[in-house]
Amino acid sequence: MLRYIRKRILISIPTILAVTLLVFIMLQLVPGDPAEIFLGEKYSTPEILAKVRHDMGLDRPLYVQYLDFLWKAMHGDLGRSLHTGRPVLEHLVIAIPSTLELAFAAMAISIVIGVLLGILSALKHNTWVDSLSMLVALFGVSMPVFWLSLLMIFFFSVKLNWFPAVGGGDLKHLAMPAFVLGVLNSSMLARMVRSSMLDVLNEDYIRTARAKGLYERTVIIKHALRNALIPTITVLGLEFGALLGGAVITETIFSRLGLGKLYIDSILSKDITMIQGITLFIALTYMITNIVVDISYSYLDPRIRYE
Amino acid sequence: MNDRSTPSLVIAKKSDAAWAAEKPRSLWMDSIYRLSRNPGSIAGAIILTALIVAVILAPFITQYNPIEITPKERLKPPSTVHWMGTDSFGRDIFTRVLYGGQISLRVGIIAVLIALLVGVPMGLMAGFYGGRFDTLIMRVVDIMLSFPGILLALVVIAILGPSLTNVMVAVGISAVPIYARVARGSVLKIKEEMFAEAALLLGCSNRRIMFVHIFPNILGPIIVVATLGVAGAIISGAALSFLGLGATPPTPEWGLMLSEGRNYLRQAWWISTFPGLAIMVTVLSINLLGDGLRDAFDPRMKIN
Numbered sequence: 001m002l003r004y005i006r007k008r009i010l011i012s013i014p015t016i017l018a019v020t021l022l023v024f025i026m027l028q029l030v031p032g033d034p035a036e037i038f039l040g041e042k043y044s045t046p047e048i049l050a051k052v053r054h055d056m057g058l059d060r061p062l063y064v065q066y067l068d069f070l071w072k073a074m075h076g077d078l079g080r081s082l083h084t085g086r087p088v089l090e091h092l093v094i095a096i097p098s099t100l101e102l103a104f105a106a107m108a109i110s111i112v113i114g115v116l117l118g119i120l121s122a123l124k125h126n127t128w129v130d131s132l133s134m135l136v137a138l139f140g141v142s143m144p145v146f147w148l149s150l151l152m153i154f155f156f157s158v159k160l161n162w163f164p165a166v167g168g169g170d171l172k173h174l175a176m177p178a179f180v181l182g183v184l185n186s187s188m189l190a191r192m193v194r195s196s197m198l199d200v201l202n203e204d205y206i207r208t209a210r211a212k213g214l215y216e217r218t219v220i221i222k223h224a225l226r227n228a229l230i231p232t233i234t235v236l237g238l239e240f241g242a243l244l245g246g247a248v249i250t251e252t253i254f255s256r257l258g259l260g261k262l263y264i265d266s267i268l269s270k271d272i273t274m275i276q277g278i279t280l281f282i283a284l285t286y287m288i289t290n291i292v293v294d295i296s297y298s299y300l301d302p303r304i305r306y307e
Numbered sequence: 308m309n310d311r312s313t314p315s316l317v318i319a320k321k322s323d324a325a326w327a328a329e330k331p332r333s334l335w336m337d338s339i340y341r342l343s344r345n346p347g348s349i350a351g352a353i354i355l356t357a358l359i360v361a362v363i364l365a366p367f368i369t370q371y372n373p374i375e376i377t378p379k380e381r382l383k384p385p386s387t388v389h390w391m392g393t394d395s396f397g398r399d400i401f402t403r404v405l406y407g408g409q410i411s412l413r414v415g416i417i418a419v420l421i422a423l424l425v426g427v428p429m430g431l432m433a434g435f436y437g438g439r440f441d442t443l444i445m446r447v448v449d450i451m452l453s454f455p456g457i458l459l460a461l462v463v464i465a466i467l468g469p470s471l472t473n474v475m476v477a478v479g480i481s482a483v484p485i486y487a488r489v490a491r492g493s494v495l496k497i498k499e500e501m502f503a504e505a506a507l508l509l510g511c512s513n514r515r516i517m518f519v520h521i522f523p524n525i526l527g528p529i530i531v532v533a534t535l536g537v538a539g540a541i542i543s544g545a546a547l548s549f550l551g552l553g554a555t556p557p558t559p560e561w562g563l564m565l566s567e568g569r570n571y572l573r574q575a576w577w578i579s580t581f582p583g584l585a586i587m588v589t590v591l592s593i594n595l596l597g598d599g600l601r602d603a604f605d606p607r608m609k610i611n
Contacts, residue, residue: 014446015446015449015450015453018446018450019450019453022450026462026465026466029466030465030466031468138591138594138595138598139587139591141594142538142587142590142591142594143587144542144545144546144562144565144583144586144587144590145546146545146546146549146562146565146566146583147565147579147583147584147586147587150565150568150569150572150579150583151580151583153572154572154576154579158572158573238455241455241456242455242456244455248456248457248458248461248550249457249546249549249550252550253569263461264461264550264552267461267464267465267469267552268469268551268552275462275465279454279458279462282454282455282458283453283454283455283458286453286454286455287453290453
């Protein structure tokens with residue numbers, strides 16, 4: 001087990017380095033000179049620009065700049081926002097809790113709905129219950145997140161006045177965005193749970209369990225579900241990562257001051273260092289999530305370790 | 308399906324075999340036959356065809372101009388004159404939804420074409436040559452996949468700048484890893500087949516084996532993924548325009564229209580509702596068709 005973990009971490013190091021390089025190169029590709037953006041309207045003479053470029057270290061060779069970027073990033077220094085002048089990390093630390101809160105709440109909702117719907121349609125395979133659940137799931141996959149969000153705001157904020165439309169901070173503000181993301185993500189999960197449950201229900205050990213005379217409930221919960229849920233862990237890991245970066249739209253609509261909104265604002269205002277810092281943070285978090293998923297997967301299904 | 312011993316499946320297999328013996332068909336005809344028996348995909352295909360026809364014939368269906376401003380007609384609710392009402396500039400929403408369909412379908416299709424043109428050759432060559440080349444390509448794919456969800460498209464937009472054309476490129480690039488993986492996976496299976504080895508022994512060039520012998524055989528899964536991909540690309544494209552990173556006013560783009568209607572939710576619910584409905588119906592019909600295609604091309608589903 002430990003050997004597997006070590007191997008899994010070791011093979012991801014080159015990818016992590018490549019991601020940092022890519023993010024660094026990105027900074028070079030974004031049109032505009034960071035020093036000019038930083039100076040904004042104050043920019044007057046070439047001398048001042050040259051001085052700022054020197055202060056920011058932009059006059060050094062690119063590989064030196066990259067190594068410097070890497071070294072500083074490893075020590076938690078992601079540079080400063082070109083607009084506020086405050087460290088990027090400081091902005092991140094303020095935004096992360098809001099995004100994490102949303103991601104966890106949405107995950108919880110999607111797991112409850114997705115797993116229940118998936119099990120239900122697998123058990124009632126090829127009946128109207130199955131068809132209906134899968135149709136609902138298909139609607140969920142086809143529903144644009146921004147439209148569902150607007151419909152929710154229209155009914156529950158404008159018409160019924162039950163929940164506040166925008167802002168963050170408490171459960172009332174969290175309810176609608178978490179519900180929207182949870183419901184939409186549950187569709188994918190429901191389809192996944194259904195198909196893996198159907199696979200498992202056809203296994204010999206399920207027939208054995210039934211032949212032993214176990215209660216159907218025991219067969220389903222103890223024997224089938226536990227095995228059927230293993231592949232869905234991967235989906236959950238991917239979902240969590242996507243929620244970190246992909247809550248962009250939801251956060252923007254509900255005006256939640258999370259990572260996604262910070263990211264969009266940075267792109268719109270060409271805050272290159274912020275874009276770089278947030279991209280790096282999300283990509284690394286996502287990779288770490290995937291490593292954790294792989295490791296937990298191999299813990300739950302030992303066959304994987306020996307491949 | 309592991310459950311081969313149950314009687315019903317044996318019967319199903321027999322009748323399948325009997326059917327095949329009566330009428331020999333190609334794999335493609337077989338798939339089309341299965342597709343035609345799937346009510347969901349038929350419904351999807353019909354809705355999608357109707358949508359495409361309506362969108363192309365937009366100038367003949369509606370007499371209004373999608374971008375012309377008519378101040379005295381502003382914020383009119385749906386009626387017999389304006390089927391979906393008018394927006395804050397007095398423009399007919401129905402007309403804008405129809406013209407918007409041209410844009411959204413184009414975004415979806417072009418984005419997927421970009422992804423296919425880059426991703427499929429990558430996967431094809433990685434799977435065919437294997438070794439170091441394969442490792443290199445798959446590492447690139449891994450790096451691209453370490454940007455979750457819409458993030459990779461956002462990164463591309465950040466570099467290229469916001470515009471509708473760049474949205475197509477961004478959505479296309481962010482889907483490249485999917486096609487590279489599907490193509491590679493299929494090639495790995497196909498290249499062990501007898502006919503591929505036979506082609507090699509006959510002295511065919513690598514390029515000929517790849518494109519003439521292997522490529523047609525991996526088309527099935529690629530078509531399925533590409534169909535579902537168009538649906539996803541339409542949503543992503545609309546999302547980027549919604550965020551203000553794609554189409555610019557007064558373009559009748561669905562995502563942008565939704566975003567413009569946000570400020571009028573209280574007075575004029577119809578501005579955002581109809582473009583949203585249009586996105587959902589389009590994406591749903593493509594997904595229905597795509598799901599049907601997947602079942603039709605997946606031999607495991609034959610038993611059901």
